[in-house]
Amino acid sequence: MAKPVAMRGFARERVLEAALELFSDHGVSGTSLQMIADRLGVTKAAVYYQFHSKDDIALAVVKPVFDDIEHLLRIADTLPTTETRRSVTMGGMVELIIRHRRISSVFYGDPTVHHLLEGTDEFRVVGERLAGVLLGPDPDNATRVAISMFSAGVHGCVTDPMISELDDAELQEILLDLTKKFLEVCVPSC
Amino acid sequence: MAKPVAMRGFARERVLEAALELFSDHGVSGTSLQMIADRLGVTKAAVYYQFHSKDDIALAVVKPVFDDIEHLLRIADTLPTTETRRSVTMGGMVELIIRHRRISSVFYGDPTVHHLLEGTDEFRVVGERLAGVLLGPDPDNATRVAISMFSAGVHGCVTDPMISELDDAELQEILLDLTKKFLEVCVPSC
DNA sequence: GTCTATAAAGAGATAGAC
């Protein structure tokens, strides 16, 4: 007899939730399948039933973020000018990163995950499209640096312990304001 | 007969150099002593002769950065106002991070290293003093977020592959300019 | 100061019982 639909896939979600917490505490390389299993009170074999490898888990954890980025890029594609595409994408990224506050910081800057994403066409392509929209056509060096600093800054800031007391709404308001000012002053072509 | 002074400690430096390259490619957790030994063409035991543990290597790699931060903070301590202390420290950090371009990015945001540094009084204290100078007395939330974004942004940007073609001098010029503008526009108390 | 050898623990992953 099949399990009710409402129950199906719950174990998978629990693995992802536990993995996310551990990844963000210890990094992906610093997290073992044993640690994930222990946190769930199950054995490694039970985890392997849900995912074929540790890489699979890491990719499944980040997937929702890339899905949202892709959605944002589809919206940006409908906009008429380079400038509006860029500013809408930057604002959208801020909201998106805060929505996935725990996830995005885990993966931005983690070399292990970087290599994993580079080796996964689906994700690499999204990253390249995002960079294309943020940089615009023929970006000069100052623009490149400003965009890089913005991206790293937002990702890094949302999980900075110094900031952790701020709730999502408050953080988003401040970050959107900073983003607007930053864009006006620091990106030459705006 | 003792080894000539000019030779002493060279093996140690070679270990640190190899470790730095591997750490920046694979993260600290993703790098094993075997990988370090292999890159040097020696055995693990030879590495263990120079350092008692992997943590020791990681701490020795970051030490020069913290030495320079401490030097910068001593300079900042001599300045009269909160604002000059902050702007001089921010500019100094930009130069310092570029000077240690390969090192600093490895460690900023790496959870393994974060825990290691938190557990080492010498380094934790420097980090706290730095945060104190950058934040100033009684920082509001917007200042906290701006400073956090600045720190993460500079660290993340210097090793962004998108930026890697820029040489140190060019990158420093752009980053110092961005820092100045950012400080004027984004930090409320300035 | 660098080696071989090895211990002891933990990693990722699989097979097969229930």
Add this chain to the structure above:
DNA sequence: GTCTATCTCTTTATAGAC
């Protein structure tokens, strides 16, 4: 779908020869 048990490889780290 979850377990026990196990395999194989790698890890950190030490002991002792040279």
